[in-house]
Amino acid sequence: MHISKIRQIVEWISRANLAQFELHSGDFSLRLTRPLNRVASGAAVTAQAAEPTAPATRIGAMATVCGRFLSRHPGRDTPEVQPGDVIAVGTLIGLIQVGDVLLPVTANAAGTVEAFMVDEQQRVEYGTALLSLVHA
Incomplete structure (x- = not known):
């Protein structure tokens, strides 16, 4: 699979806010995972020391x-x-x-x-x- 197609898939899963994507085609498979940016309703939020991030x-x-x-x-x-x-x-x-x-x-x-x-x-x-x- 060409890297431009993988980039396109990454953009799509980011827009859809998906945590995981899998594609299987013949002898080829692709699995992408990413952390979600939201907290589930009702979930407890714990305090952590803030670290500077890029x-x-x-x-x-x-x-x-x-x-x-x-x-x-x-x-x-x-x-x-x-x-x-x-x-x-x-x-x-x-x-x-x-x-x-x-x-x-x-x-x-x-x-x-x-x-x-x-x-x-x-x-x-x-x-x-x-x-x-x-x-x-």
Whole structure:
């Protein structure tokens, strides 16, 4: 299985807040597990010493078509977004060039831009992670 498909599955299970996902296909199997971020109703919460943690990183945008990724329009000098920018869902983060056509790519999550996950003009496939976000 290509890593881009695994990334897509990880995004789906995160959005659905699932703790576990299993896929079996012929001689291939994949099992993903993750901690849930919520406390079950009625569960006791214990106090623990707070330790500083690094902000969580997540995928902020994924390719919806195959083509070449552009972080900026060819007529502009600066990228649509840059590391450190705070973005909302739906923010234009770049373009995918398919032949002579430029298709917009928008953020599917809100947060602070950490980095582009692909190089400028890199060929991308459907589901390729394009942008990482940091959440405090």
